[in-house]
Amino acid sequence: xxxxxxxxxxxxxxxxxxxxxxxxxxxxxxxxxxxxxxxxxxxxxxxxxxxxxxxxxxxxxxxxxxxxxxxxxxxxxxxxxxxxxxxxxxxxxxxxxxxxxxxxxxxxxxxxxxxxxxxxxxxxxxxxxxxxxxxxxxxxxxxxxxxxxxxxxxxxxxxxxxxxxxxxxxxxxxxxxxxxxxxxxxxxxxxxxxxxxxxx
Numbered sequence: 001x002x003x004x005x006x007x008x009x010x011x012x013x014x015x016x017x018x019x020x021x022x023x024x025x026x027x028x029x030x031x032x033x034x035x036x037x038x039x040x041x042x043x044x045x046x047x048x049x050x051x052x053x054x055x056x057x058x059x060x061x062x063x064x065x066x067x068x069x070x071x072x073x074x075x076x077x078x079x080x081x082x083x084x085x086x087x088x089x090x091x092x093x094x095x096x097x098x099x100x101x102x103x104x105x106x107x108x109x110x111x112x113x114x115x116x117x118x119x120x121x122x123x124x125x126x127x128x129x130x131x132x133x134x135x136x137x138x139x140x141x142x143x144x145x146x147x148x149x150x151x152x153x154x155x156x157x158x159x160x161x162x163x164x165x166x167x168x169x170x171x172x173x174x175x176x177x178x179x180x181x182x183x184x185x186x187x188x189x190x191x192x193x194x195x196x197x198x199x200x
Contacts, residue, residue, distance in 0.1 A: 028170055029163050032154045037064050044070040050078075060087070064151045065095035066110075069118040076122055085133070088122045089140045094149065097184045098156040101177055103169040107160030130196050137192050141185045 025032065040063065043052035056063050056071040063071075068091035076084035092115060099108035115123075126133045157163065157170045172180065 025158065025163055027166060027168065028154075029157065032152060032158060034064070034152065034155050034158070037067055037151070037155065040067050041070055044074055049074045053078075057083075057087075060090070061148045061150045064153075064155045065091040065098065066114060066155070067091075068094065069114050072122060073118045076125070081122075081125055082136075084122055085126045085136050086140060088118060089126075089137055090143060092119075093140055093144050093185065093188050095156070096188060097144075097149075097181050098153045100184050101153065101172050101180050102156050102160065103171055104157060104160035104162035104167055107156045107162070110156050110159035113159070127195075127199065130199060134192065134196065137189065141189060144185065145181075 024030075040052055040056065043049060044056075044067070046052075053071050053074050056067055060068060068087050072084045072086075072088035072091060075081070075087065092111070095111045095114055096108075099111050102108070126136070154170050161167075162170070
C-alpha cells in the first residue's frame, strides 16, 4: 500500500498504481516524520548514490528498513553483492519486526512491497548459494539483536489501513517489544530453513 500523502512517501517502493487519492495523516499519524528517510532515499535513487550508501553503512541503526533495502539494491548494482545480500536481509528482518509490533496488522503489507521492489535480483543471487545464505542470515539475526533500532518504527503504520480509519493505537505496548523482536528473529530463521528445504 502506498503512503497516503505525497510528502510522506518512501521512495520508488510507493509509486502509485492507478488513481492517487491523497489523504492527510491525522492524529498520531501526523507525528510520524519520515522526511529524513525520504531525503536519503532520494539520494540513493539519484544519479550519484555512493555518498548516500556510505552514510547509511556508517550508521545503519539510524535508518528504517526501506533505506537499508534501497542501499542494498545500490550495493548490488555496484557489484558489492555479498554486502547487498546482508543489508537486504537486515532490512527485511527489521521490517518484519516493525510490522509485528504495529497495532495495525494491515501495515505488514509494506514488508512484501519491499521484497517485491528490491528483492528479486538479490534473492536470486543469494539462493544460488544455500550454505552461504544460511550463514548470512544467521549473521543478520546476530547483528539485529546487538544493534539498536534508532529510527521511527512507525514508518510502517503509514502503509496500513489505520491511517485511513483513524486508528488510535499505532504500536503494541513497548513492554512486549523484546519478546516480539526475538519471536520475529526465530520465525525468520525458520522461514529460511523452510525456503531452503523447498529448493529443487
